[in-house]
Amino acid sequence: MHYLATISLLWVHLLALASAKLPSVPHASCTVTASGGDDSPRLLAAVRACSETIIPHGTTLNIATRLDMTGLSDKHLKLEGTLSFQPNIPYWTANGFPFTFQTQITFWILGGRNIRLDGGGTLDGQGQAWYNAFASNSSLLRPIILTVTEAEGVTVENIQMKNSPEWHNFVNQSKDVVYNNITIHAVSTNNNFAANTDGWNTYRSDTITIKNSVIVNGDDCVAFKPNSTNILVENLDCTGSHGISVGSLGQFPGVFDIVRNVTARNIHMSQAQNGARIKAFAGPNVGSGIVQNITFQNFVESQVGNPVIVDQCYMTNATACAQFPSNTVIEDIIFDNISGTSTGPVVADIGCSPDGRCSSITVTDLNLSAPSGAAQFTCQNVVLSGDSASLFPTCSTT
Ligand SMILES: *[C@@H]1O[C@H](CO)[C@@H](O)[C@H](O)[C@H]1NC(C)=O
Ligand SMILES: *[C@@H]1O[C@H](CO)[C@@H](O)[C@H](O)[C@H]1NC(C)=O
Ligand SMILES: *[C@@H]1O[C@H](CO)[C@@H](O)[C@H](O)[C@H]1NC(C)=O
Ligand SMILES: *[C@@H]1O[C@H](CO)[C@@H](O)[C@H](O)[C@H]1NC(C)=O
Ligand SMILES: *[C@@H]1O[C@H](CO)[C@@H](O)[C@H](O)[C@H]1NC(C)=O
Ligand SMILES: *[C@@H]1O[C@H](CO)[C@@H](O)[C@H](O)[C@H]1NC(C)=O
Numbered sequence: 001m002h003y004l005a006t007i008s009l010l011w012v013h014l015l016a017l018a019s020a021k022l023p024s025v026p027h028a029s030c031t032v033t034a035s036g037g038d039d040s041p042r043l044l045a046a047v048r049a050c051s052e053t054i055i056p057h058g059t060t061l062n063i064a065t066r067l068d069m070t071g072l073s074d075k076h077l078k079l080e081g082t083l084s085f086q087p088n089i090p091y092w093t094a095n096g097f098p099f100t101f102q103t104q105i106t107f108w109i110l111g112g113r114n115i116r117l118d119g120g121g122t123l124d125g126q127g128q129a130w131y132n133a134f135a136s137n138s139s140l141l142r143p144i145i146l147t148v149t150e151a152e153g154v155t156v157e158n159i160q161m162k163n164s165p166e167w168h169n170f171v172n173q174s175k176d177v178v179y180n181n182i183t184i185h186a187v188s189t190n191n192n193f194a195a196n197t198d199g200w201n202t203y204r205s206d207t208i209t210i211k212n213s214v215i216v217n218g219d220d221c222v223a224f225k226p227n228s229t230n231i232l233v234e235n236l237d238c239t240g241s242h243g244i245s246v247g248s249l250g251q252f253p254g255v256f257d258i259v260r261n262v263t264a265r266n267i268h269m270s271q272a273q274n275g276a277r278i279k280a281f282a283g284p285n286v287g288s289g290i291v292q293n294i295t296f297q298n299f300v301e302s303q304v305g306n307p308v309i310v311d312q313c314y315m316t317n318a319t320a321c322a323q324f325p326s327n328t329v330i331e332d333i334i335f336d337n338i339s340g341t342s343t344g345p346v347v348a349d350i351g352c353s354p355d356g357r358c359s360s361i362t363v364t365d366l367n368l369s370a371p372s373g374a375a376q377f378t379c380q381n382v383v384l385s386g387d388s389a390s391l392f393p394t395c396s397t398t
């Protein structure tokens with residue numbers, strides 16, 4: 001191990017005051033600097049051995065091999081410098097940690113208990129090489145930068161993320177995770193789009209907060225995938241994204257998907273495909289689930305394709321949706337205080353499957369306008385309540 005270890009004398013001193021029986025604190029704080037080669041093994045060794053690992057300001061570590069930081073406890077990773085994920089496409093497609101849910105891989109898995117990642121530094125996904133390669137291979141496996149997995153009590157704060165090859169953050173099978181003050185920027189420098197560069201996705205996770213962050217990317221700003229519960233998303237500024245999305249849910253036969261207790265509030269959404277969105281599959285051979293108690297509140301949107309959208313016939317044509325309504329019910333949904341402009345004539349579209357698969361959907365304080373002409377509010381197979389319900393014509397039924 002070549003990392004520099006410096007024991008924090010002050011901390012040892014405080015421990016000595018607090019306890020006569022001093023526990024041994026080997027490598028309380030370690031600093032990892034660049035080696036010129038692959039820095040992953042030294043970073044991993046430091047994180048395993050030390051309670052605090054510092055990557056100093058001005059240091060760029062080359063991450064050329066995958067980072068397994070699972071099963072940690074009481075760790076502080078202070079990233080003041082940069083982790084640069086080397087774009088060795090054959091290496092990563094063969095060795096990235098696989099994730100079967102949507103056929104994905106990840107550079108880095110971080111898990112365990114009581115973990116902090118902060119320091120003002122940068123995670124650089126070196127995405128351009130991947131955007132270029134994906135343009136000629138649409139089945140290319142591309143890595144997520146950071147996957148928090150099987151974790152409880154994680155804080156990620158004051159970190160900049162740029163150009164992930166795919167999603168920036170994935171929260172898998174975790175509880176009590178907070179992201180605060182994160183900057184995400186994924187923009188291609190040529191015509192090869194920075195596809196699927198979601199800000200966050202949550203899956204089989206509970207009690208997650210994502211707040212005070214600025215995102216410029218090419219897919220969902222935040223998406224809640226199956227079994228996401230008790231989630232707060234607030235004070236985000238999202239540009240170029242596909243919105244704040246519940247779903248898509250109910251895709252896989254025999255699988256039951258739950259998204260419950262989600263609040264997304266104080267969101268700025270610009271030049272995006274969607275604003276506040278819920279999508280669930282219908283049709284033959286799909287799964288089932290429930291979307292319940294979701295609040296979208298205080299959104300300001302500018303040039304957004306679908307500022308408010310519920311699609312309970314996702315990827316299903318009208319005939320098939322009428323014959324095979326969605327098995328994913330949607331209930332207790334609030335869209336409150338959503339203002340701004342769309343890019344097309346329809347500013348809000350609440351499209352439900354037939355047979356009462358949506359209930360208790362409330363729309364209040366919608367102030368949405370189209371770029372020209374009258375704004376259209378459309379809906380299907382649902383009875384809306386709230387003071388903006390009158391903006392919608394009687395919802396058509398099939
Ligand atoms: C997600 O969590 C499951 C455990 O529920 C684990 O088997 C899987 O490897 C995790 N995936 C990733 C990419 O961390
Ligand atoms: C496209 O990517 C897939 C998955 O990463 C890989 O198996 C396949 O060999 C690639 N195809 C080409 C033509 O490179
Ligand atoms: C947010 O994080 C950046 C570093 O990414 C830092 O410079 C800034 O001071 C942080 N803001 C707050 C309010 O802590
Ligand atoms: C979601 O949770 C429910 C209830 O615990 C479970 O039956 C279902 O299999 C889970 N679905 C997924 C996709 O994990
Ligand atoms: C939703 O929130 C309510 C009220 O806090 C709580 O009782 C319920 O357990 C939560 N549901 C889930 C699935 O966590
Ligand atoms: C709905 O979810 C919110 C969190 O988003 C929670 O505070 C509230 O208690 C939940 N309400 C019910 C009735 O479960």
Ligand SMILES: *[C@@H]1O[C@H](CO)[C@@H](O)[C@H](O)[C@H]1NC(C)=O
Binds near residue numbers: 266267297299337
């Ligand atoms: C509506 O949302 C805007 C933007 O977030 C906020 O400034 C305003 O205070 C909200 N209005 C109410 C009544 O909460």
Ligand SMILES: *[C@@H]1O[C@H](CO)[C@@H](O)[C@H](O)[C@H]1NC(C)=O
Binds near residue numbers: 283320
């Ligand atoms: C609708 O979808 C069904 C099955 O998914 C397909 O068989 C049918 O041809 C489609 N109808 C139209 C009009 O596209």
Ligand SMILES: *[C@@H]1O[C@H](CO)[C@@H](O)[C@H](O)[C@H]1NC(C)=O
Binds near residue numbers: 339340367369
């Ligand atoms: C609706 O939004 C427009 C600007 O988009 C603003 O001028 C107007 O005051 C808003 N109306 C209400 C009732 O908030």
